[in-house]
Amino acid sequence: MFDTVVIKARPIHLESEALLSMENCKSVTFLNKETGVLQTRYEIYDKQLSYIKYLDGSQTLSIQVSIPKLLYGNNVTLITEDDIPSFFESVQQRIHQLFSISIPHSEWSISRADICWNFQAGKDVGEYVRMLSKQKLAFKNTRSYNQDQTVEFSNKSSRIIFYDKQRQIQKEKATPELVEKSKGILRLEIKSSNSDMKKFSPTKNAIELLNKSFFDYMTAKVLNEIEYPSSVSTMDLSWLMENKESITKIETLLGFQVLQNMFEESTLRQLFTSSTYANRKALAKKMTIPKGNCLEPLVINQ
Secondary structure, three states: OOOEEEEEEEOOOOOHHHHHHOOOOEEEEEEEEOOOOEEEEEEEOOOOEEEEEEEOOOEEEEEEEEHHHHHHHHOOOOOOHHHHHHHHHHHHHHHHHHHHEEEEEHHHHHEEEEEEEEEEHHHHHHHHHHHHHOOOOOOEEEEEEEOEEEEEEEOOOEEEEEHHHHHHHOOOOOHHHHHHHOOOOOEEEEOHHHHHHHHOOOOHHHHHHOOOOHHHHHHHHHHOOOOOOOOOOOOOOOHHHHHHHHHHHHHHHHHHHHHHHHHHHHHHHOOOOHHHHHHHHHHHOOOOOOOEEEOOOOOOOO
């Protein structure tokens, strides 16, 4: 449901001496270009809350943490909406241990919210990644990497990635139990944009955003854009006989569709002249061949 988040609260007063006396605390003093005043940034790497940052000028306390790792020790396990109160309580307890302060849950805002889901794709994880790598999502660039284990759709404000979760877990040298648990998982992660968060909460309040409604809204936006490749399994002889005058075009289009399923658009443009490629694309739009889905649509069931 949710993975890494960055939550902030202000104004929070913390003494510099107390911060510097903490283990794993680093500080940097810099000139604020807007105010012309010297400020200090304190960074703490914590075993529970991962990364804590404090800016003394604005008295802003920030925490970057993976919710499932905090609650369950790993981010393969998906949290549910029922886990959110436990998350806030865990943050509250740790903040009190570290700084002897209490921050009401309602005072936290969000600057980053990573939405996630595990699709059980079995042996087809690689097929889904290859299929997705050939797609374009609105206003985003498509990039595949890690030897076709990951595909990313991104722009300056947001990012969507699908990847082979087990491969990632193996690279991190996780326990055999966690590697087995991640088997067959096609992982979706969405880094929400500020505009999307503000649609749900103008102040980006954490309680208003860390819920099922926002999760459903963001995942539906992504999944509704995906187009699924098709096979020709439903094409029979009777249809071919009815269209035998176009058999050459059918043969051409079928070959082109096979290449589309095998290679990215940039590769196809290297194989064809610009005019031939344009003709093939035009033919694909004009001609409809009976098709059946190769891969099942990705659906979130809760």
